[in-house]
Amino acid sequence: MDAATASSTGITMEHLTVSYQTKAVLVDVSLDIPRGTVVGILGPNGAGKSTIIKSIMGFVPRDYGTVRVFGQPVADARGLVAYVPQRGQIDWSFPVTVRDVVTMGRYGHRRWYQSIRGEDREKVKHALDAVRMTEFADRQIGQLSGGQQQRVFMARALAQESDILLLDEPFAGVDAATERAIAGLLAGAREEGKTVVVVHHDLETAAEFFDRVVLLNRRVYAYGPPREVLEPNLLAEVYGGTLRKMSWNEEGEA
Numbered sequence: 001m002d003a004a005t006a007s008s009t010g011i012t013m014e015h016l017t018v019s020y021q022t023k024a025v026l027v028d029v030s031l032d033i034p035r036g037t038v039v040g041i042l043g044p045n046g047a048g049k050s051t052i053i054k055s056i057m058g059f060v061p062r063d064y065g066t067v068r069v070f071g072q073p074v075a076d077a078r079g080l081v082a083y084v085p086q087r088g089q090i091d092w093s094f095p096v097t098v099r100d101v102v103t104m105g106r107y108g109h110r111r112w113y114q115s116i117r118g119e120d121r122e123k124v125k126h127a128l129d130a131v132r133m134t135e136f137a138d139r140q141i142g143q144l145s146g147g148q149q150q151r152v153f154m155a156r157a158l159a160q161e162s163d164i165l166l167l168d169e170p171f172a173g174v175d176a177a178t179e180r181a182i183a184g185l186l187a188g189a190r191e192e193g194k195t196v197v198v199v200h201h202d203l204e205t206a207a208e209f210f211d212r213v214v215l216l217n218r219r220v221y222a223y224g225p226p227r228e229v230l231e232p233n234l235l236a237e238v239y240g241g242t243l244r245k246m247s248w249n250e251e252g253e254a
């Protein structure tokens with residue numbers, strides 16, 4: 001690939017097919033996410049949204065197809081990626097503090113024999129501030145509410161300062177203030193030219209947050225700018241009868 005292509009290449013999937021046991025959960029998924037794009041993945045429960053994110057991390061075996069990050073195989077690119085798993089997928093009984101978890105985000109910046117420095121502590125402090133978790137820094141992670149745990153993982157991803165952010169439902173079950181904080185983090189990531197993939201459930205905010213959205217239900221039904229993709233017929237097809245409220249039209253009226 002030439003230099004111009006390499007510099008614009010973000011995350012690419014070609015014909016990605018994934019199954020758990022014998023059940024195919026992603027079928028022939030091809031997506032080209034240019035560097036610096038903020039993408040939302042929307043689709044019903046069980047559509048394979050988390051599986052796409054895990055595929056970018058190389059956490060699930062592929063039946064077929066390729067995933068590349070900045071032109072490299074995922075195994076070589078993992079250090080460039082910050083990942084916030086979907087809530088409920090983390091073992092919170094592990095005996096570490098909030099600060100410990102966020103500090104882990106800095107380890108990628110140090111060799112194993114180098115200790116954490118003042119600069120790292122500053123970044124950790126800044127990340128805790130950004131998600132408004134400073135006052136909980138010394139608390140065990142098992143002693144937090146679900147929304148607070150979510151914020152700790154956002155802080156860890158921030159402290160990592162990666163070029164790529166993968167966020168699996170960062171807005172799920174957070175209060176309005178946290179939602180604003182996370183929206184601000186997304187806006188900041190966009191300004192810094194990061195490539196961001198966010199699993200999201202709210203059609204109303206999709207156009208505000210994302211440059212492009214993917215409508216997914218095992219396969220890609222549509223991929224493009226929100227106003228083109230979030231179209232009633234397509235939504236009905238992807239969500240079937242499961243979409244409670246058809247909340248999108250050109251004017252954003254219900």
Ligand SMILES: Nc1ncnc2c1ncn2[C@@H]1O[C@H](COP(=O)(O)OP(=O)(O)OP(=O)(O)O)[C@@H](O)[C@H]1O
Binds near residue numbers: 043044049
């Ligand atoms: N480890 C696993 N083993 C077997 N099946 C799995 C596993 N993980 C997910 N699945 C199944 O694969 C399908 C896709 O799961 P995935 O978690 O990617 O969906 P999702 O779109 O993220 O859903 P949700 O909105 O509920 O988070 C589902 O049918 C799910 O039950």
Ligand SMILES: [Mg+2]
Binds near residue numbers: 049050
């Ligand atoms: Mg999921």
